Amino acid sequence: MKAGNIMDFRQVKENEEKAVLKNKNVVDSDFWRQKYHIQGIVGLINDPNGFSQFNGEYHMFYQWNPLSTEHKNKTWAHSKSHDLLHWERCETALRPDTWYSKNGVYSGSGIVIDGKLYLFYTGNVKDAEGNRESYQCIAVSEDGEHFDRWEPSIVNQPDGYTRHIRDPKIWEKDGKYYAVLGIQSEKLEGKVVLYSSENIKDWKFEGEIAGANHGKLKDFGFMWECPDYFQLKDEKTGKVVDLLVASPQGLEPQGDLYNNKYQTGYFFGKLDYEKPEFEISSEFVEIDRGHDFYAPQSMEDNKERRIVVGWMGVPEDEDFPTVKNEWIHCLTLPRELKVRDGKLYQEPISEMVSIRGEKMEFEGFIKGEKEIGKGKTYELIAKFNDISSDFGLKLRVGKDSETVVKFDFEDKKLVLDRSCGAQADKSVRKVFLGDRKDLELRIFVDNSSVEIFINNGEEVFSSRIFPSENADKIIVFAENETKVKLEKWEWQ
Ligand code: FRU
Numbered sequence: 379m380k381a382g383n384i385m386d387f388r389q390v391k392e393n394e395e396k397a398v399l400k401n402k403n404v405v406d407s408d409f410w411r412q413k414y415h416i417q418g419i420v421g422l423i424n425d426p427n428g429f430s431q432f433n434g435e436y437h438m439f440y441q442w443n444p445l446s447t448e449h450k451n452k453t454w455a456h457s458k459s460h461d462l463l464h465w466e467r468c469e470t471a472l473r474p475d476t477w478y479s480k481n482g483v484y485s486g487s488g489i490v491i492d493g494k495l496y497l498f499y500t501g502n503v504k505d506a507e508g509n510r511e512s513y514q515c516i517a518v519s520e521d522g523e524h525f526d527r528w529e530p531s532i533v534n535q536p537d538g539y540t541r542h543i544r545d546p547k548i549w550e551k552d553g554k555y556y557a558v559l560g561i562q563s564e565k566l567e568g569k570v571v572l573y574s575s576e577n578i579k580d581w582k583f584e585g586e587i588a589g590a591n592h593g594k595l596k597d598f599g600f601m602w603e604c605p606d607y608f609q610l611k612d613e614k615t616g617k618v619v620d621l622l623v624a625s626p627q628g629l630e631p632q633g634d635l636y637n638n639k640y641q642t643g644y645f646f647g648k649l650d651y652e653k654p655e656f657e658i659s660s661e662f663v664e665i666d667r668g669h670d671f672y673a674p675q676s677m678e679d680n681k682e683r684r685i686v687v688g689w690m691g692v693p694e695d696e697d698f699p700t701v702k703n704e705w706i707h708c709l710t711l712p713r714e715l716k717v718r719d720g721k722l723y724q725e726p727i728s729e730m731v732s733i734r735g736e737k738m739e740f741e742g743f744i745k746g747e748k749e750i751g752k753g754k755t756y757e758l759i760a761k762f763n764d765i766s767s768d769f770g771l772k773l774r775v776g777k778d779s780e781t782v783v784k785f786d787f788e789d790k791k792l793v794l795d796r797s798c799g800a801q802a803d804k805s806v807r808k809v810f811l812g813d814r815k816d817l818e819l820r821i822f823v824d825n826s827s828v829e830i831f832i833n834n835g836e837e838v839f840s841s842r843i844f845p846s847e848n849a850d851k852i853i854v855f856a857e858n859e860t861k862v863k864l865e866k867w868e869w870q
Pocket of ligand 1: 424425441452484485486500544545603604672673693
């Protein structure tokens, strides 16, 4: 046992329980609480962690500050589910109650080995002078509920880097374990490093595999957080492709790109374990075009699906009106990743249809605006054919609120405008789609978010919205007469 005092550590759980008791009623009374998104019961949540399937259930852990809506006191909250949509809250899995995580149990991942669930995470420590220490640690569970915590496996950083080293994402290959971690070089460049282990406890530094001023990539941010690495089989060509996902910090906006405070994107390439090196073969592509997406984590389930969930928020872009009701943030809906003909697609998981309730349909020609129904939490599929002008949808329309999803015909861009609502940030987000004759939008609207999948997941926008309480109109619009087919299902 090193620094830290047992009594203080007992206090950690008590403080959490007190904060939950104190704030739960005000949180529950908020009409912006989500219906099908993971959210903290009080306080702040951020990154998804330890996403895994264990004993037939999906497990999601997530960064959680139970004590306030600031980025402090990070624990690992824990929820489990049979269908990735109905989540049951479990006991908090990891708390900042060990000497090696006393200032926060930071992000990490999970893996199932021989019937046990292992979590690999970062213990964050600030010493008396405020200096950072970073410990990469394992916790193990036999029942998926209680975790035994092992003393740190990796202490601080390899030579040439700062103590910003965190967020291990683990996988197994040919009986050996590997993990990618986000790290910062002494020159203040964001990087990804690879570690390996024969026994999951002892880890060896293999080397730097990607980053800013590494290989073909020039300046690309001062820190890369939450890396993820996996392979997907191209459904068209049958070729297996490697993807490296990361959340770099410090990219400057470039037109429609990188408009959030921090970004998340992926590279196609090939991981060479020997060198080691992630040989990048594509541009960095932002995974999501919306206002609120960061630090996603993926896992492969027993149906061989690569499912990803992101934090529906971005560090330091967090002026949200729910703070006055003692909570902030949620995770995205789970999505399935696919590669077709060298391009990444993100599709809503097939389970989404299981929460469809009452159905409404509309088919016809639209010129001008038409209210076609109402709803606050629903799924909507809109198909527009023979496009010849601007068109789109207005969602959650009511007093002082509307969220506009528009195809800008001249610019050939899809535009998401959520400026009319209670959020402070009034900026719009856009993505270039090119010439289109037809367009399909599949949209999931929850009490305070929209997730828009364009043409079977070619592009996705995820954004929090804060409409007024009774804003529920759904309006379709088109400048020139446009053929529209809509199907909408209220969520059960
Ligand atoms: C990303 C991040 C991670 C860190 C965690 C702390 O949002 O900053 O790098 O582990 O959040 O909550």
